[in-house]
Amino acid sequence: MNEVEQLREAMRATEWTGETAVDLDAVMRTGRRIRRRRRLAGAGAAVLALAVAVGVPVGLRSAGPAPSRPAAPAPVPAASADRAAPAPTPAVTTTPGQPGTRPVGTVVRSGIRYDAEERVFYMVPVDVPGAPRVRIGLVAGRRTATGQLVPDYLLNDVTGSDRRPGFHEIGYDEPGAGRPAAPVFGYFVGPAATIVGTVRGRQVVARLARWSGDPQVVIFWFDPKAVPPGVRLDGIVARDGHKRRL
Known part of the structure; x- marks a missing residue:
């Protein structure tokens, strides 16, 4: 039996037959019980939704298009083999520890x-x-x-x-x-x-x-x-x- 049928049943139980007056108190009590059940059901749904939200792991993102990433820098091209190398500066030739040569x-x-x-x-x-x-x-x-x-x-x-x-x-x-x-x-x-x-x-x-x-x-x-x-x-x-x- 749903809530509407329960309310109708309460009214029928107290409807006026010409002999007795309608029991308004009984009707009001039944209505208040139905409204309290609705409020409790709504509060329970809110608590459940909050619990689900807190349980989401930190850092987890909602599905959707992935954010664009900056393009990787283009690799620097290697020096061309035919490019002239800088001329070495003349320097002293030193060979410490070189095997002895006849003086x-x-x-x-x-x-x-x-x-x-x-x-x-x-x-x-x-x-x-x-x-x-x-x-x-x-x-x-x-x-x-x-x-x-x-x-x-x-x-x-x-x-x-x-x-x-x-x-x-x-x-x-x-x-x-x-x-x-x-x-x-x-x-x-x-x-x-x-x-x-x-x-x-x-x-x-x-x-x-x-x-x-x-x-x-x-x-x-x-x-x-x-x-x-x-x-x-x-x-x-x-x-x-x-x-x-x-």
């Missing part, structure tokens, strides 16, 4: 010692592509107690001629290579009697030795106590026996 001329002793070893300098033959007039390089090596030569640092030109007048490349070895660092050294072509370097505003006189293979080639090096290995010179000057600058 050309006399081995120069420096007087700098590392226990049983001594720092020495000597020329070796080199072959520089594109520089046919560069045929020698200067090695800063060590002579062991048994007389073996151990090369530490090779220095040579990479352009021009190895005999052009003046200063050539200067070697700046860096400490911490697992071996004694070579002092600042190099060679000069010409009648140099003295070579003076300036470092940190102070002038330091280099030690000199002429190469036996060519007396115009003057090998020089600085005392590592005066010019620590790796410290750059601020300037360098060569003078002849008459104190004239070369």
Whole structure:
């Protein structure tokens, strides 16, 4: 029996027959009970809807068209194989730890010692592509107690001629290579009697030795106590026996 039929039944139960009056109180009581059931049913539906909404996992989105994403950046094209590479800057050729090459001329002793070893300098033959007039390089090596030569640092030109007048490349070895660092050294072509370097505003006189293979080639090096290995010179000057600058 639905709610309308229940209300009609209540009215029939109390309808006026001419003998008794309609029981209005009974009709009102029945109507109030029906309205209360409707309100409770509506409240229950609201609570159920709230519970479903809270139970949705956080971050879950409703179905629909997916939001557009920004397009991925286009890949940068690789450099073309026929594109000219930048020309390398000429630099000093250094090969620390390179296997020893037979010296050309006399081995120069420096007087700098590392226990049983001594720092020495000597020329070796080199072959520089594109520089046919560069045929020698200067090695800063060590002579062991048994007389073996151990090369530490090779220095040579990479352009021009190895005999052009003046200063050539200067070697700046860096400490911490697992071996004694070579002092600042190099060679000069010409009648140099003295070579003076300036470092940190102070002038330091280099030690000199002429190469036996060519007396115009003057090998020089600085005392590592005066010019620590790796410290750059601020300037360098060569003078002849008459104190004239070369």
